[in-house]
Amino acid sequence: MSTKPYHHGNLRDSLLDAAALLLAQNGAQALTLREVAKAAGVSHAAPYHHFPSREHLLAAVAAQAFAGLASAMAAADADGARSQGLRLMDICEVYVEFARARPAQFRLMFGPLLAQKSRYPDLKQAAEAAFNVLVMAATAFDAERGPELALTGWSLAHGLANLAIDEAFTDLPVAVPAPAVLARAMAARMLGLQGGVDQ
Incomplete structure (x- = not known):
């Protein structure tokens, strides 16, 4: 791939796209600014014009992933023809399916590399x-217990998502339905919804 000057096109977006692809292929630990620059077709120095470190690049990739998760959950909560309880169930399903479709991004979003999110404002x-989407949906279901339900639901969906992407449900001695x-x-x-349908 030919090297291009750092100021070509939308460099930041190109670097983020390349980083997301490499992340999916090799995981966060193997990702370097040099490899991202190579994949994006720019000079090795070019990423530093937007990202002072590998961690800042990973934080930007994770921020994009959180934005995608927020959009997916908001879309699940947008169907006014469905009750709020069913929409919360949709959000839970969307969360798990998001993790299963993007396991490397999901691990990055909540992993130790970026545990100190206050260092990366974006x-x-x-x-x-993303979390506020869940809090608002839970509060619409139960104004008094909304935050508690959001924390409980997030913990439930997050644990289930991790078990699913780690294939922990394989070969269990009990029948396990599909993650969704x-x-x-x-x-x-x-x-407290009977049979998965609120009354």
Whole structure:
């Protein structure tokens, strides 16, 4: 791939796209600014014009992922024809399916590399915006217990997502439904909805 000057086109977007692709292929530990620059077709020095370190680049990738998760959850909560309980179940399912579709990004978003989100303002803002989608949906379901339900539902969906992407449900001595089905069933139980349908 030919090297291009750092000021070509939308360099930042190109670097983020390349980083996201390499992350999916090799994981965060193997990702370097040099490899990202090579994949984006720019000089080795070019990434430093936007990202002072590898961690800042990873934080930007994680911020994009949080924005994508927030959009997916907001879309699940947008169907006014469905009750708020069913929409919360949709959000739980969307969360698990997001993790399964993007396991490397999901691990990065919540992993130790970026545990101190306050060091990366854009990442902190994106993570809080995603969580706020859940809090608002839970509060619409139960104004008094909304934050508690949001924390409980997040913990439930997050644990289920991690178990699913780590294939921990394989070969268990009990029947395990598909992750999306299990996510909805567990959310329904948490919300006190019989048979997964609120009355």
